[in-house]
Amino acid sequence: MAPNGNGRIRILAACLTAIPVVALTAACGVDTSSRTGGSVGSGPVVVGAADTIESELVARLYAGALGANGTATELVLGLGDQADRLAALDGNRVSLVPEHTGRLLHRFDSAAEVTEEEDVYDALSRSLPEGLSVSEYAPADDRSALVLTEEQADVLGASSVADLAPRCSTLTLYASEDFAADAGALDRLQSLYGCTFAEVVPAGSPAAGTRELAAGASPVHGTTAADSVVAQDELVVLTDEEGAFTAQNVVPLFRSGVLTADDIRSLSVILQLSTADLTAMAARVRDGELSSADAAAAWLEEHV
Template identity: 30%
Template sequence: MARTRKGLIAAAGALGLAALVLTGCSNGNPLSSDDSGSTGSSKTITIGSAAFPENEILAYIYADALDNAGVKTAVKPNIGQRDRYIAALKSGEIQLVPEYTGNLLQFLDASATATSSDDVYAALQAATKSGGSGKLDADKAEVLEQSPGQDADSYNVTKKFSDDNNVKSLADLKNVTTPLKVGANPEFATRPYGIPGLKSTYGVDATLTPISDSGGPNTLKALLDGDVQLADIYSTTPSIKQNDLVTLADPEHLIGAQNVVPLIATASASSKVTDTLNKLSAKITTDVLIDLNTKSSVDKQSAQQIAKDWVKANGF
């Protein structure tokens, strides 16, 4: 499942795009700069975000934590897709953005094959330092410490299926004797981490039930109704907790890691900034991301309020 699934929840982010909040000030262009945050050497760190709610919330969390540490920040939310906000980082229009390790690595190095969290992170550090084939300037940007939390494809089953079949991981599926159907987007039929990967990595035979909503309500309904036994749902989707689903462990790292990680202009990575963001990142688990997304999509709270409450509750 490609990260374009964020279009499903981008409607909320689109409201932010219309407002384009810049630390409380309206600005008609998400990439326009002001005199306080246009260069990496500025005292102000301008934080960008991609155009979906989770990433916007993380940007405001970074901003609030840094502000409380005495670092002046500005936020330019909902810039757009990765190519746009990476270009903004390279040009100096922003200095910091919340990222996801696996997708950023693939963006910078399409030939990368790492899948585990540690291997992806190591490869990403090297790709960022080298500039990623010109997408960044060499030695001008870096990733700080990654969070334990991931926003990645994940295989999910109902608790009843898990209990009845003693299934906690993808490896356990080989012991299930009944036919297995997977609810996912049509491209899951050929994706390396889809139907082919289940067979080649775990020895599991399964068939695809194509459902074109990127792990949304139709996929969830098919799982709950028993029309499929497994569903590909992004790991930070609120419906996982709301429906007591069991996300299957992936011991062979079939699905590439997507840990949250700050990508920052090296000139802005002072010891205070680095220390603050590293401590913050350590607290961002997948469960935290689910809770943040629930407050956004279910409780309809603003990204700014969600961030402010989280930062306060976690002592930053």
């Protein structure tokens, strides 16, 4: 399915402050409440979020951008994994959810082998089932990555996957769930770099795995680029020149016909969202410096 609209039109709106604990937002503001059930009709655009800080932040950015354009929005938090989010869309309980291009592509086309941003987006647009649409993706990219501590990187002389490849057969990879979700990544590491790890061990959440790595408990960690702990702990993310890892750009997935052309144009402000922006906001929220609503409102105020 072709994407619904494009363009990088900046939204000029004066009101972006989050409105605390309300059921609906109209004209401006970001809903901080959550609810379950109900259905989408001719009322507000219902923006859903997974149960992660990053997903909630992006959902609030989408809701805030729509609200700044005069569109009433409602926010539903804690939708769970991708299957839960798709079920919420299919059940007409939400109108729009933040997703990642590569993971969504592999959901609808498990045989897809493309990894570059534009190729992944084009393949995703073609693979979407009837009734679902996407608009343009943001630069924020949560693709898989191999990570070392600075000390390990120095010892191994590695700043890229190519540098690490000759040593892979002697190393254990601790792979987070999000890293493992990149279908075919390990096969591509082998075919593109000749890198086959001696052992691949599940590491649970990205945050748990990178903290373990920072403590020196594991030699190589497979995580994702938007894992905020990577930036906090000053770990070394190995560059992937050959494209072994699938692009995972932030993209809005929505029910076809729910958004107007103006709504879609209003989402263009999120095209300024970078991986660094998202990880920095998530780190501040995770550390209790500010709420996700305040972080989203501040970002929108700066970029609208």
